[in-house]
Amino acid sequence: MTAEIVIINQHGVAMAADSAVTIGNQKIINSAIKLFSLSRTEPVGIMIYGSANLLTIPWETLIKLYRKNNTSQLNNLKNYGEGFIDYLNSQLHLYSDEQQNHWAESRIRDIYNYIIEQIRRELTELQTKGASIDDSVINTHTESIILEYLGVLQDNIQIFQGEIDQAVIDRINTISAPLIEMIFPFTSSKPSIRDSLARVAQLSIFNCSPINSSGIVIAGFGELDIFPSVITYEIYGVFNNQLLYRIREDKTIINENSRYMRSDIIPYAQEDVVRSFLDGIHPELYKYAMDFTEKTIQQTLADPLLEFKNPIDIKVLSKACADSLKQEIERYMTSNLLSPMLDMITALPKDELAGMAEALVNMTAFRRKMAFSSMETVGGPVDVAVISKGDGLVWVKRKHYFPGELNTHFFENYFK
Numbered sequence: 001m002t003a004e005i006v007i008i009n010q011h012g013v014a015m016a017a018d019s020a021v022t023i024g025n026q027k028i029i030n031s032a033i034k035l036f037s038l039s040r041t042e043p044v045g046i047m048i049y050g051s052a053n054l055l056t057i058p059w060e061t062l063i064k065l066y067r068k069n070n071t072s073q074l075n076n077l078k079n080y081g082e083g084f085i086d087y088l089n090s091q092l093h094l095y096s097d098e099q100q101n102h103w104a105e106s107r108i109r110d111i112y113n114y115i116i117e118q119i120r121r122e123l124t125e126l127q128t129k130g131a132s133i134d135d136s137v138i139n140t141h142t143e144s145i146i147l148e149y150l151g152v153l154q155d156n157i158q159i160f161q162g163e164i165d166q167a168v169i170d171r172i173n174t175i176s177a178p179l180i181e182m183i184f185p186f187t188s189s190k191p192s193i194r195d196s197l198a199r200v201a202q203l204s205i206f207n208c209s210p211i212n213s214s215g216i217v218i219a220g221f222g223e224l225d226i227f228p229s230v231i232t233y234e235i236y237g238v239f240n241n242q243l244l245y246r247i248r249e250d251k252t253i254i255n256e257n258s259r260y261m262r263s264d265i266i267p268y269a270q271e272d273v274v275r276s277f278l279d280g281i282h283p284e285l286y287k288y289a290m291d292f293t294e295k296t297i298q299q300t301l302a303d304p305l306l307e308f309k310n311p312i313d314i315k316v317l318s319k320a321c322a323d324s325l326k327q328e329i330e331r332y333m334t335s336n337l338l339s340p341m342l343d344m345i346t347a348l349p350k351d352e353l354a355g356m357a358e359a360l361v362n363m364t365a366f367r368r369k370m371a372f373s374s375m376e377t378v379g380g381p382v383d384v385a386v387i388s389k390g391d392g393l394v395w396v397k398r399k400h401y402f403p404g405e406l407n408t409h410f411f412e413n414y415f416k
Contacts, residue, residue, distance in 0.1 A: 001377035002034060002049045003364040004268040005357045006219055006230050008253060009346050010261045012388035013219045013228040015045050016357035018365060019380030019399065021052060030380025031401065036063050037385075040414065042073060043392040044080050044220035045385050049269040051214040054088070055095050055103050055238055059214065062088065076222030077229040078254065084218065085233070088243050095238045103237045105175050108201045110211045111149070112183045115200070118145050139190055146196045153203035159236060159244045160206040168240055169202060176201035205239055208246050212237075215268055217251075220387040227255035228387060230266060263346040265360070270378055273364040280337040286329075294322035354386045354396040 004017040021032035032052070038044040048059045066087045074080050122141050123133055131137070162168075180187070180197050187193045204211075216233040232251035236244040251266050267274035276282045298318035348356065365378040384396040404411070 002032075002269040003273075003361050003378040004034065004047050004049050004217070005274065005360045006047075006217060006266040006268070007264075007345060007348075007353050007357050008219070008228055008230055008255075008266070009263040009348060009353065010227055011348070011350050012353065012386055013045075013230065014350070014353035014357040014384065014386050014396075015047055015217070015219055016354075016361045016382055016384045017047050017049075018361050018378050018382055020365075020376070020378050022375070022377055028376060028379070031399070032380075033060060033383070033399070033401075035383040035385060036060070036067075037393045038063065038067060038080060038084070038218060038220070040067060040071065041392075042080075042220070042223075043387045043389065044077070044218065044222075045387055045393050046084075046219075047215075047217040047268070049215040049217070050234075051212050054214065054235065055099050057094060059216075062091070065091075073223045075224045076256065077218065077220060077225060077231060079222055080220070081218050081231040081233070084216075085243070085245065088235075092238055092241050092243065095241075100237075100239050100241070101171075101175055104172065104205055104239050105179070107204055107209075107212060107237065108172075108176050109179055109183075111200060111204050111209065112179055112197070114211075115145055115149055116183055135186075138186060139193065142184070142187065143190075143193055143196070146193065146200060150196060150200055150203065153200065153207050153209065156203075156207040156209065157246055158206055159208045159246050160239075160242065162240060162242050164206060171240070172202050172205055173198055205244075208234065208236060215248075217268060220393065221389050225255070226389070227261045228389075229254045229256070232266075232268075261346075263342055265342070265345060265356075267360070270364055270368075273367045274360050277360065277363065278338055278341055279333050281333070290322060290326055293325055294318055297321045350386050350388055350391075351396075354384050358382050358384045358397065 001022055002018055002020060005015070007014045015035055017034040019030045019032050019034070021029050023029060034049065035045065035047050038046040046063055048063075052058060052060075054062060066084060070083060070087065074083060119138075119142050122145070123138065126137070126141075127133055176198055179201075180194055184194070184197060187197070214235045216235055217230065218233075219228060219230040221228055230251070230253045232248040233245050234248055238244065251268070253262050253264060253266075255261055265274070265278060272283050279286075298314060301314045301318055345356075361378070361382045365376070365380075365382075368374060368376050368378045381397070381399045383398050385393055385398070386396055387393045402410070
């Protein structure tokens with residue numbers, strides 16, 4: 001896991017990233033490099049979060065190969081983002097069919113494990129309440145959870161750009177069939193459930209699902225840009241010789257119009273502490289409060305003394321009341337907490353941008369350190385860079401895995 005921040009205003013953009021990387025479920029190393037310059041001479045930076053590799057190749061390797069082979073100036077930041085994606089597409093020969101199948105198998109297995117865990121949790125709750133568990137109950141809950149997850153996948157944006165022909169579907173089915181047999185052996189007499197599981201496997205490849213994805217954040221200026229921009233990609237993997245990715249519109253700011261400049265603070269990966277700072281309430285507490293409010297209103301309206309006897313009316317009215325409260329709280333948070341913060345961000349000079357970005361990452365690290373029930377998944381030295389039109393990419397804080405005075409040839413070779 002990780003914590004990263006981009007703060008953008010008219011003066012430039014600050015990027016900050018921690019150094020923690022989780023290996024397996026327990027081991028944490030605080031020396032990972034997640035922030036790079038995308039060009040040796042141009043004002044463009046790139047950060048990575050989520051999975052550190054694209055299949056088997058580290059992102060650091062791919063970024064530095066791109067940087068070595070692409071030295072031209074581009075007109076705007078969009079061109080840099082598109083150029084990096086085009087470069088990745090040109091390198092798909094590095095991934096064999098076996099590696100692509102292994103990626104798909106890993107992705108499908110993770111989703112199947114998530115589904116089976118949900119089934120176990122529901123059945124355990126039923127058992128705790130004294131209900132008897134038989135094959136009929138198991139199959140009913142299994143089918144319900146699978147159909148619910150199918151709905152989630154169907155609602156997501158499609159990332160598979162090529163033609164979805166029968167050969168692609170057959171390839172996915174061949175990968176998923178042994179996983180179904182291994183993880184869901186109790187469905188052997190239920191072909192309809194197995195068909196749904198096969199469909200889950202297909203949609204996990206065709207549609208975006210954040211499991212084991214990588215985030216790529218590109219920020220800075222193109223040659224014709226007056227103000228900085230930020231583009232965020234989620235890259236899922238490679239299958240059928242296709243790079244599977246999408247643009248995160250909610251974390252992308254393109255400032256092409258010189259008459260209007262948007263300033264913002266964009267957190268990545270572990271966002272809860274930063275969102276608490278910006279919004280004035282922890283996201284989990286906010287969700288709990290809204291769910292509790294809706295449930296309380298529903299129970300109140302269901303009181304026998306009231307005239308609402310129709311369960312459908314009660315549900316509609318309780319949701320309407322909860323939605324009204326939610327809208328009012330979000331309006332208050334935006335106008336009284338978030339907007340004043342963004343107004344202040346607009347005027348920050350470059351050094352203050354860097355200081356704030358580093359402080360927000362350190363806040364997240366400190367919160368993880370103080371949480372008794374969670375691992376310190378954010379920590380280590382914080383790398384900080386500021387990118388401006390006049391100065392380019394300037395490192396404010398940067399760790400090296402080697403002493404600079406012993407490796408002067410590294411810095412001499414960098415611009416060759």
